[in-house]
Amino acid sequence: MIAFAAVIADLCAAAPESLAPPDPAESAAYAQAGDEARRAGDVRIAAIAYRKAVAADRDNAPAKDALAALCEADAAPDSDAALLEAIARFRAGDLEGARAGLVRLASGAGASAASAHFFLGLIALRRHDRTRAVRELEIAARDPAYTETATAMLRLARRDGPLAAVVLAEPEIDTNPQLVPDTPPTGALTGPPTTDEDLLLVGTITARPARWLAFRDVLAWRKQRQLQELDFLGETAQATIELERRADHLSLRYDLDYDVLKGTSYLLAHRGTAVYRHDIGMVTVGASYSLRHREYLQPIQAGFTGWVHAADLGATLHLTPQLDIDVSALGWRELTGDPAFSDVAGGVQATVRARMSSRVRIAASAKVWAAVYDGAEPDGALRRDTHGESTLDVEIDLDDHVIAVAGASITGNQSTLEDFRYWKLVARVGIALAFGGP
């Protein structure tokens, strides 16, 4: 694109008069060349081709219009200002407003066109419009200023779409595998921890029949090497409605969870979640509330069955294009059949997400919370827990569809009751395959 960063003013003067009789076929050939060049973001070549099309046949209205559109965009009084305004709208979450400005800039010449294609690609990506995202980002990637960033986004675009699937295979080493996902009240240990290795396989498929509607199914299978009584199968079906108006985003989600432990039904849960986000330039603020009913299917765990109300309030700071920081306050109320496991908890969470290069992403998060339980212990004291956990994940794009993943997490729980004091360390490395289409 750099070679074509010059304006096309010299091509926007009246096309030269031709003394030859009109030649519609010749004109159509030039117009087709112009269309192809324009689609590729090759603005000067497109303008030259359209001029030739008009010169060959003054009545070729589509070619005239296309040339006029290119010239109009090129003659915009201050394309930099228009671009900045469009980017500001994009950052404020006004995708439709940003898109209108960017489309006009993208059809013009100059350095703004590459920027416009890049942001049009990001908008399409956010809307899971794979075809358009790939097209726009490919054009943007031709400009050296955008090559690296656009190439990285292209990989994401090629994994997205109305239908997207991800398969993850991840061997793990876990110092406390007894704490299976959705363990009843955190820390309900059934014995001393035993380190074990496992293989985690996760398949996710997402269908988006409309921009505002998504269905997702996640099937996770964890196979222990030694502690086979902890072999775990988790199935989550999810339906999400996503609504947006300018900077406001609202999503309503329903989750159905069904977990199996060593071939025996373990948990059936329903959850409804409402999430609201509001974009304000470099900051996105948001809040969510969820109501979940957990039903533990084995009699021994029936005391944990009940409702969970959870909420959070937080903000995401987009510090640089490569760095985001999330901070949020969390709180929940667990109501269980056995009041000894009912609690009120509150805490904070922070996550840093960094794109180290076009291929490498890192996410680190930390969460701490404290809980007070309803039911008094035999000595009359109320159980109190303090919990902390931290994770580090690295993703490396090996190609458009293959991602190497590695991570580690550490979890610790301190409690006034000795039974609920524990540590858990997990280290994992694996490979993910991600595909999107059509």
Added chain:
Amino acid sequence: MRSLWVAGIVLCVAARARADEARPAASSTMGRHLLMGVRAFKDGRYEEALVELRIVARAPDAPADLAFYLGPTLYKLGRHREALATFVTSRAAPDALTDFYLGEACYQLKLYRKARAVFAGLRTRGLGPVLDEAAARYVGMIDAAYQAEPGNSTIDYYADQGLELAGGDPVVAAEYLDEARQVEALARTRYRHAEIVAALGKAWNATGHAHAVVELLAGEPSPTAEASWQLARAYAALGDRAHARPLLEAIVNARAANAAEAAALLANLRP
């Protein structure tokens, strides 16, 4: 001196263009656009030349040696990657001037080993004094740069460029990966060798260079699973069932990453 050989190139293209102007094909639409393209090139109106030559390229009877015009036009416009892709996918017989532009495009893209090979080859085949002097200068500069052993960062640059381009532009990706292979061969110790040759095999398979894949990978002492898969694909594309079958069977039996594709290919191999 530089202006001398540039003038030499322009004169050569102009001479070729004069010869083409005498082509009887000038009566056809395609021929007319070709003539307009070469005239625009001669006049230094490279953007107009590109428009005309693209129309020619779309024609079903586009000349096989279109790259002779299209490649230099793209080069003149600074579109070196497109020029390189045009040259290396050309169906035309080798031509000294086209190859000179190919060498130039390689040089501009920092594909120095490839540029050196092109210029050295041209000198062996014989060039006029102006172009020969320019080619000698290129070879001398590249040899001076490669007096020291290439570092891993140099290999990384070419390999990463190739891998980055592999999804969208396999032709140019193959050129970068081949450069990486050649640079890596100059290093005293192996570095990313298996990864580079496997990716190069994949890029060459994607661009229909099955013979080159066989030449590249058949002698690999310990090929990776990806390299074996690419070699199997190349043998299958060449109809060499005797070599393709055992490789494909091994991939299927090992349930390697490409097992399903290998099984499909195996099923399509005629007995």
